[in-house]
Amino acid sequence: MTKLLRSWVESANSAETDFPLNNLPYGVFSVDGSEPKCGVAIGDKILDLASLETTGLLDFDGTLRTGSWNAFMALGKDQWSRFRSELTALLAEDSISQGGVEPHMVSMDQATLHFPFDLAEYTDFYAGRHHAQNVGTMFRGPENALPPNWLHIPIGYNGRASSVVLSGTKIKRPNGQLKGPNDEMPRFGPSARFDIELEMGAIVGQASNGPISVQEAFDNIFGYVLLNDWSARDIQAWEYQPLGPFQAKATATTISPWIVSAEALAPFRTTTPDRSKPLLPYLQEPAPMLYDISLEVGLTPEGGRETIIARTNYDEMYYSAAQQLAHHASSGCPMRIGDLLGSGTISGPNKENRGSLLEISWGGKEPMTLDSGEERSFLEDGDLVTLRGAAFGEGYRVGFGECVGKLLPADKV
Amino acid sequence: MTKLLRSWVESANSAETDFPLNNLPYGVFSVDGSEPKCGVAIGDKILDLASLETTGLLDFDGTLRTGSWNAFMALGKDQWSRFRSELTALLAEDSISQGGVEPHMVSMDQATLHFPFDLAEYTDFYAGRHHAQNVGTMFRGPENALPPNWLHIPIGYNGRASSVVLSGTKIKRPNGQLKGPNDEMPRFGPSARFDIELEMGAIVGQASNGPISVQEAFDNIFGYVLLNDWSARDIQAWEYQPLGPFQAKATATTISPWIVSAEALAPFRTTTPDRSKPLLPYLQEPAPMLYDISLEVGLTPEGGRETIIARTNYDEMYYSAAQQLAHHASSGCPMRIGDLLGSGTISGPNKENRGSLLEISWGGKEPMTLDSGEERSFLEDGDLVTLRGAAFGEGYRVGFGECVGKLLPADKV
Numbered sequence: 001m002t003k004l005l006r007s008w009v010e011s012a013n014s015a016e017t018d019f020p021l022n023n024l025p026y027g028v029f030s031v032d033g034s035e036p037k038c039g040v041a042i043g044d045k046i047l048d049l050a051s052l053e054t055t056g057l058l059d060f061d062g063t064l065r066t067g068s069w070n071a072f073m074a075l076g077k078d079q080w081s082r083f084r085s086e087l088t089a090l091l092a093e094d095s096i097s098q099g100g101v102e103p104h105m106v107s108m109d110q111a112t113l114h115f116p117f118d119l120a121e122y123t124d125f126y127a128g129r130h131h132a133q134n135v136g137t138m139f140r141g142p143e144n145a146l147p148p149n150w151l152h153i154p155i156g157y158n159g160r161a162s163s164v165v166l167s168g169t170k171i172k173r174p175n176g177q178l179k180g181p182n183d184e185m186p187r188f189g190p191s192a193r194f195d196i197e198l199e200m201g202a203i204v205g206q207a208s209n210g211p212i213s214v215q216e217a218f219d220n221i222f223g224y225v226l227l228n229d230w231s232a233r234d235i236q237a238w239e240y241q242p243l244g245p246f247q248a249k250a251t252a253t254t255i256s257p258w259i260v261s262a263e264a265l266a267p268f269r270t271t272t273p274d275r276s277k278p279l280l281p282y283l284q285e286p287a288p289m290l291y292d293i294s295l296e297v298g299l300t301p302e303g304g305r306e307t308i309i310a311r312t313n314y315d316e317m318y319y320s321a322a323q324q325l326a327h328h329a330s331s332g333c334p335m336r337i338g339d340l341l342g343s344g345t346i347s348g349p350n351k352e353n354r355g356s357l358l359e360i361s362w363g364g365k366e367p368m369t370l371d372s373g374e375e376r377s378f379l380e381d382g383d384l385v386t387l388r389g390a391a392f393g394e395g396y397r398v399g400f401g402e403c404v405g406k407l408l409p410a411d412k413v
Numbered sequence: 414m415t416k417l418l419r420s421w422v423e424s425a426n427s428a429e430t431d432f433p434l435n436n437l438p439y440g441v442f443s444v445d446g447s448e449p450k451c452g453v454a455i456g457d458k459i460l461d462l463a464s465l466e467t468t469g470l471l472d473f474d475g476t477l478r479t480g481s482w483n484a485f486m487a488l489g490k491d492q493w494s495r496f497r498s499e500l501t502a503l504l505a506e507d508s509i510s511q512g513g514v515e516p517h518m519v520s521m522d523q524a525t526l527h528f529p530f531d532l533a534e535y536t537d538f539y540a541g542r543h544h545a546q547n548v549g550t551m552f553r554g555p556e557n558a559l560p561p562n563w564l565h566i567p568i569g570y571n572g573r574a575s576s577v578v579l580s581g582t583k584i585k586r587p588n589g590q591l592k593g594p595n596d597e598m599p600r601f602g603p604s605a606r607f608d609i610e611l612e613m614g615a616i617v618g619q620a621s622n623g624p625i626s627v628q629e630a631f632d633n634i635f636g637y638v639l640l641n642d643w644s645a646r647d648i649q650a651w652e653y654q655p656l657g658p659f660q661a662k663a664t665a666t667t668i669s670p671w672i673v674s675a676e677a678l679a680p681f682r683t684t685t686p687d688r689s690k691p692l693l694p695y696l697q698e699p700a701p702m703l704y705d706i707s708l709e710v711g712l713t714p715e716g717g718r719e720t721i722i723a724r725t726n727y728d729e730m731y732y733s734a735a736q737q738l739a740h741h742a743s744s745g746c747p748m749r750i751g752d753l754l755g756s757g758t759i760s761g762p763n764k765e766n767r768g769s770l771l772e773i774s775w776g777g778k779e780p781m782t783l784d785s786g787e788e789r790s791f792l793e794d795g796d797l798v799t800l801r802g803a804a805f806g807e808g809y810r811v812g813f814g815e816c817v818g819k820l821l822p823a824d825k826v
Contacts, residue, residue, distance in 0.1 A: 157656040158571035162747040174744040243570040244657025250746035331587040333663035334575040
């Protein structure tokens with residue numbers, strides 16, 4: 001297990017912070033309505049990189065002065081590494097540069113966070129085995145739970161990039177076409193089965209213009225965020241055959257504000273689970289490319305207190321983001337800087353590991369009881385959902401911050 | 414029927430040109446490697462709008478000097494109309510401004526055309542009834558051909574914007590996962606059932622951030638292009654359950670280079686076909702919002718001559734682009750300037766009206782014979798596919814130019 005790297009930023013040395021020197025996640029922030037710019041989280045501070053770059057202590061061609069990490073991503077993997085190592089040196093406990101760096105620190109509680117990159121396109125996968133097994137069992141029974149292609153392909157679909165929002169954005173319950181199995185005709189009205197999906201999002205940091213290997217895909221991934229794929233199950237049930245989910249997934253997808261770099265997560269690399277069937281060569285992992293990241297979901301009813309409704313781990317995924325990206329590019333599909341890949345819902349083997357209310361309440365048949373005594377099958381108006389995640393080293397955690405969204409009532413129709 | 418508007422550009426007065434004064438389609442061009450800029454096609458000429466704007470004969474806030482129509486679209490519908498009426502006056506046979514405008518004309522055959530707008534996201538629909546009926550009959554038999562939701566929802570899925578290319582771009586046959594019904598395991602190799610889909614593309618010219626009515630959706634559509642949704646049927650067959658087509662549609666989608674404005678098409682508005690079941694109010698058309706546009710597909714084998722393999726009409730669509738856009742926004746999904754909506758394959762009632770080889774060859778069971786005597790079930794390497802379309806007035810046509818793509822062999826695997 002790797003150890004805490006100590007920083008002269010005292011709050012970064014706590015075992016409780018998401019942002020020790022080992023992490024250095026990438027965000028975009030503003031203070032008092034100023035132009036958004038690039039920053040790195042360290043303890044309870046944000047290091048203003050745009051401001052620091054003017055001192056000459058860092059030089060990345062002005063890419064850090066933009067309100068997005070895309071220009072920096074375009075510099076490539078060698079520069080990503082140089083940046084981390086230079087920044088780690090500047091912030092280390094014994095750094096001789098403390099005096100030069102310290103004036104460029106901002107208190108996190110005074111900053112407003114913004115979407116950290118220019119999102120190109122958003123793809124969502126269905127690559128967690130326990131989730132696919134649970135959902136398949138509900139709809140087709142345990143024998144036919146996994147579709148025939150599932151163990152061969154990281155099944156994915158294109159999502160709607162314009163609907164991806166930053167943590168904290170309020171989510172309005174959607175209206176949509178609904179039809180119960182016994183209804184003669186569909187009707188248009190508010191979704192009554194509005195749900196969450198606990199996922200990780202991988203951010204593509206290098207473009208490709210043709211098929212790439214799993215290793216190349218791994219190298220092209222810049223970092224990771226938490227991702228909540230809000231889902232209207234009743235809209236989905238009626239619309240999704242034959243071409244997949246569309247309006248059921250178009251209301252919103254929320255991401256956490258800090259991009260945790262692949263390099264920061266390197267000590268926590270782990271293999272995907274054993275294969276039930278061998279993968280075709282273009283999908284085989286040459287090395288461990290998944291990560292051991294503990295995840296949890298909290299649900300807080302309006303005016304109430306939070307219940308942790310799920311605990312699971314990213315290492316439950318059957319396919320890594322690298323495998324998903326290699327598959328995505330396999331047809332020649334051009335991939336771009338700023339593409340976001342949702343992992344698919346991350347459930348674990350047990351009931352307490354289920355990453356969606358659909359699974360937790362088993363399609364609404366087994367409502368769960370919150371700590372307050374209230375029951376939940378799906379989300380109620382006013383519910384606040386919080387995703388959290390962290391990888392654990394010796395005496396420290398590499399965390400993601402929170403991915404939060406509150407549900408507002410639907411528009412009247 | 415409306416009449417030809419005569420122009421002092423003589424070639425624009427021919428019944429054969431796609432680009433009479435009634436059309437004035439919007440493109441982006443360059444000459445001899447210059448910066449791409451906005452232009453309008455008129456006969457065999459392109460009017461250089463960037464250059465014309467410097468004279469003061471047109472003034473649209475510099476939006477025409479960019480290499481994309483997005484900034485102009487953002488000005489809104491009133492400016493779209495003012496632009497057309499001012500340009501129509503400048504180019505009319507009796508215009509007093511001929512001397513001022515003529516120096517800004519470029520010969521079309523000296524220009525290179527570029528992608529005419531900044532593409533935001535690409536959505537493809539499945540909203541042509543004959544196509545859905547044909548495909549459904551092949552896979553499920555005639556009784557169950559249409560999915561239960563089909564007559565209630567314009568079924569759509571998110572496509573991959575990075576794969577949308579301009580007419581003339583060569584298309585490489587994709588590799589992908591393939592598995593025949595009798596194969597034990599899938600394999601990775603070149604698609605053997607690579608196909609086209611004849612579609613129209615609608616370009617969203619105004620953003621929305623919540624549900625909109627069909628009328629608002631109609632008003633937000635800037636114009637139309639021809640669209641060829643290249644499709645790998647064998648990859649699709651294995652991957653598409655349960656979440657829809659993904660890599661089968663990610664190799665490329667080709668559009669024609671000129672955006673024909675909704676205003677130019679206004680004389681050709683027509684209603685969607687009679688409803689088999691009533692639509693929910695949010696999808697009902699308040700006025701005719703489809704267009705009478707004749708369409709054809711030509712297939713030219715390497716070194717051979719062209720066979721017209723399909724003739725159909727955009728008026729065969731069951732749902733208009735306005736209905737598709739209203740549905741797309743119904744969940745609260747934000748729509749943006751530069752979103753592209755593919756109509757879905759436009760087939761007609763008869764065999765000669767089928768807009769895909771899948772239908773023409775009935776899943777490969779009934780290969781067609783080209784004029785050269787060669788047979789085709791799906792595309793062969795070297796095949797050149799050309800889509801053409803035009804609406805017909807009295808003695809003139811409002812055409813789209815050609816949407817062309819040639820198929821190159823797959824990469825070796």
